[in-house]
Amino acid sequence: MTEDLRIAFVTDLHLSAVRPYYQDNWELVLEWIEEEKPDLVVVGGDVVLSDPDDDADHAFARKQLDRITAPWLVIPGNHDVGENIISGGKGQKKVDEARRRRWLDHFGQDFWRNDVGEWTLIGVNAQIVNGDGLAADEEQKTFLAEAAAMTPDDRPIALFVHKPLFMDHPSETDVHGHCLELDARRQLLAPFAGKRLVFIACGHKHQYRSFGMDGLLHIWAPATSSINFPPDVKMWGLREVGFIDFSLGQGERLGRVRQRLVGRDFLFRHESYIRNLEYGDVMKAPPVDQRG
Numbered sequence: 001m002t003e004d005l006r007i008a009f010v011t012d013l014h015l016s017a018v019r020p021y022y023q024d025n026w027e028l029v030l031e032w033i034e035e036e037k038p039d040l041v042v043v044g045g046d047v048v049l050s051d052p053d054d055d056a057d058h059a060f061a062r063k064q065l066d067r068i069t070a071p072w073l074v075i076p077g078n079h080d081v082g083e084n085i086i087s088g089g090k091g092q093k094k095v096d097e098a099r100r101r102r103w104l105d106h107f108g109q110d111f112w113r114n115d116v117g118e119w120t121l122i123g124v125n126a127q128i129v130n131g132d133g134l135a136a137d138e139e140q141k142t143f144l145a146e147a148a149a150m151t152p153d154d155r156p157i158a159l160f161v162h163k164p165l166f167m168d169h170p171s172e173t174d175v176h177g178h179c180l181e182l183d184a185r186r187q188l189l190a191p192f193a194g195k196r197l198v199f200i201a202c203g204h205k206h207q208y209r210s211f212g213m214d215g216l217l218h219i220w221a222p223a224t225s226s227i228n229f230p231p232d233v234k235m236w237g238l239r240e241v242g243f244i245d246f247s248l249g250q251g252e253r254l255g256r257v258r259q260r261l262v263g264r265d266f267l268f269r270h271e272s273y274i275r276n277l278e279y280g281d282v283m284k285a286p287p288v289d290q291r292g
């Protein structure tokens with residue numbers, strides 16, 4: 001019997017050299033990877049604490065990813081390259097060529113296609129989709145069309161993207177600032193018409209959710225770092241920390257997905273909103289070495 005492909009999907013690490021508020025959880029995730037030896041680790045973005053312009057945090061996050069004792073791939077999140085131009089919240093730093101360049105300098109690529117065993121994995125830079133004239137958006141669009149076209153119709157595909165495609169239903173237009181807007185959603189999925197797209201895994205919301213819709217599985221991985229927002233804010237999924245342990249079927253089980261939430265029982269359930277409320281912004285919180 002062909003062995004399953006085991007993929008750990010870890011996301012929203014929110015790492016920082018001077019504000020290592022979630023470093024304890026990252027150490028525990030690294031330990032788990034070392035012990036469990038997945039075939040691959042996919043990192044779902046938001047690897048830096050908060051500021052897409054903080055070069056030191058990008059360098060630090062890269063060093064932390066290099067500690068992963070398994071093959072790994074990474075896609076960027078909104079804190080790594082800036083927010084989506086059209087749907088990103090007001091007052092947020094938006095993605096641009098310079099911010100994307102910073103990411104590429106540290107991490108090499110922001111979208112990719114990888115054949116692993118009998119599956120094809122595709123990673124996307126969610127922040128540049130429907131990028132309002134951004135050259136990188138066109139580049140990625142061409143890449144996605146080619147990546148889908150070169151994948152045989154019966155080969156299972158898994159898509160990794162930082163943000164959820166939607167919150168309540170696929171045709172919704174109110175994105176609440178939390179997910180891809182309608183046009184971005186449609187543009188992202190268009191190349192996969194007629195293909196065997198099995199699941200989409202995302203991060204960003206720091207919540208766990210797994211549901212099927214029109215033959216496609218949507219899996220929201222929680223953050224390894226923290227949960228966010230006060231407890232009375234509307235929540236769509238489970239408000240926990242952790243990550244996803246995927247077992248992807250091959251051979252006679254080709255296309256079968258088993259996934260489980262790992263870590264809620266051993267990671268610290270940090271709550272980022274407490275520090276945000278105290279200091280107004282996490283980047284204004286005191287660096288650890290200045291504390292009394």
Ligand SMILES: [Fe+2]
Binds near residue numbers: 014204205223
């Ligand atoms: Fe995040």
Ligand SMILES: [Fe+2]
Binds near residue numbers: 046078162204205
């Ligand atoms: Fe995010």
